[in-house]
Amino acid sequence: MDASSPTDNQTQAAPAAPATTPPCAVTVLIARRVLPAAVVGFEAAMRGMLAAAQEFPGHLGGQVVPPDEAGDSEEPLLCHVVFAFDTEAHLAAWQNSPERAHWLQRVLPHTVGAQQLQRVTGLDYWFAAPDGTTRTAHLCWKVACVTWLGIFPTVLLLFLTVAPLLADWHLVPRLARWLHPWLHAGA
Incomplete structure (x- = not known):
């Protein structure tokens, strides 16, 4: 009998569990086009959404970033919103929630076109491709x-x-x- 093979009284060790990487915080950057006359309503609806998100586990914060441009013309302005959660799972819970769906419906009348959404984990924003293409997330280490x-x-x-x-x-x-x-x- 081979010395390395197990006998009836020996048990083989279970395979080692794969190493897990620690969770990284996830930031969501959202850009929406808003007509100048609708900026106040948009910001109010987004503040409501941010308040609702605060009640969710893992919420790290959020902010509405007002547009830089003056609202004199009728051209839509670019508004930004930032949300941060401590894990992908907590972000997913927020994104799939009825509360978020409710507030999206409140935001929608104030916007023009589709939202642009970008997810960033850790310092990934610094490591994004120059052409803006989405790549798989970098390992935190x-x-x-x-x-x-x-x-x-x-x-x-x-x-x-x-x-x-x-x-x-x-x-x-x-x-x-x-x-x-x-x-x-x-x-």
Whole structure:
């Protein structure tokens, strides 16, 4: 009998569970065209939608970004809305909810054309393709490595060149003194 084969009294180890990657926060960027006369109604409906989203598990925040252009012409303005959830599952629960469907119906009369929706996880927006095409999500650890490779050399260079010039400034005690009222507020 082969020494590596199991005997009747031995049990084989179960296959190792696949490694799971930690969940990344998901941000949804929405762009809608809104006629100048409908901007106030659109923003009010979107604030209602944001308030409804706050009641959902994993909601990290949201914001209506008003249009940059002046509303003097009759051309539709580009309005943006940002939603963030802590996981894909929590975002999906919100997107499939009757509450969201209700608020979409309230938003629809104020908009022109279809919405443009872009999902971003973690720092994916920084790593998006220049042509704007959608690609599969990057692994969080790869994004972290690229981010670290961009930040570490910069910090190291500043530490080696500028830090010796600032050694006599005692910046941390000064900051603590300057920010004392804020640090000890409500204590």
